[in-house]
Amino acid sequence: METGSKRTDESAMSEPVWTGLPPGLLRMRRLLLVVWLGLLTIAVGLLLALFAGPGWAAFALLPLALAAWGWRMLGRNWRSWRYAERADDLLISRGVLWREETVVPYGRMQLVEVTSGPLERHFGLAGVQLHTAAAATDARIPGLDPAEAERLRDRLTELGEARSAGL
Numbered sequence: 001m002e003t004g005s006k007r008t009d010e011s012a013m014s015e016p017v018w019t020g021l022p023p024g025l026l027r028m029r030r031l032l033l034v035v036w037l038g039l040l041t042i043a044v045g046l047l048l049a050l051f052a053g054p055g056w057a058a059f060a061l062l063p064l065a066l067a068a069w070g071w072r073m074l075g076r077n078w079r080s081w082r083y084a085e086r087a088d089d090l091l092i093s094r095g096v097l098w099r100e101e102t103v104v105p106y107g108r109m110q111l112v113e114v115t116s117g118p119l120e121r122h123f124g125l126a127g128v129q130l131h132t133a134a135a136a137t138d139a140r141i142p143g144l145d146p147a148e149a150e151r152l153r154d155r156l157t158e159l160g161e162a163r164s165a166g167l
Contacts, residue, residue: 016084016086016091017084017085018082018083018084018091018093019082019083019084020079020081020082021078021081021082021141021142021143021144022125022143022144022145022148023078024123024124024125024143024145025078025123025125025142025143026074026075026078026143027123028119028120028123028125028143029074029078030071030074032119033067033070033071033074034067034071037063037064037066037067037070038067040063041060041061041063041064041067042060044059044060044062044063045057045060048060073096076096077094077096078143080093080094080095080096080099081093081094081141081142081143082094083141085152085155088105088106088107088163089103089104089105089106090103090104090106090130090139090156091103092104092139092140092141102139104130104132104139105163106156106159106160106162106163107160107163108132108133108134108160109130109131109132109156109157109160110131110132110133110160111130111131112128112129112130112131112152112153112156112157112160113128113129113131113153114126114127114128114129114146114149114150114153115127115128115129116146116149120143124145124146125142125143125144125145125146126144126145126146126149126150127140127141127142127143127144127149128140128141128144128149128152128153128156130156
């Protein structure tokens with residue numbers, strides 16, 4: 001009986017502790033969706049009303065339906081992003097239909113950047129970009145709080161230097 005509980009404890013300890021993205025990224029993306037599709041709805045409605053007649057202006061509601069669908073899809077995509085710091089590597093998981101999990105060993109990291117464009121800064125967000133020797137590695141974590149992004153950068157850089165010292 002004791003071996004079963006011991007095995008459960010070991011598997012619980014080896015399971016990564018996942019961290020999701022803060023809600024600021026979802027708010028920013030949904031605001032962009034509403035603004036752009038709202039402007040598209042107005043433009044299509046006006047153009048159709050002027051050139052095709054008022055009956056055709058009803059087709060301007062199609063971008064609104066697209067906005068409703070996009071709202072839901074953005075939420076699903078946001079919930080799919082997560083990362084976990086393990087003893088020897090960083091795991092990044094994302095994707096709704098096609099799930100991707102990237103494993104970046106600390107010793108393979110060459111550069112860790114914190115980036116934040118004007119819109120991200122307005123919403124108080126930053127992203128972490130990891131560069132390795134492999135050109136195909138798409139290791140990034142978007143939409144973090146700037147303090148968390150800097151903490152993660154410093155920790156990953158420290159672990160990377162410690163792991164690569166033996167190479």
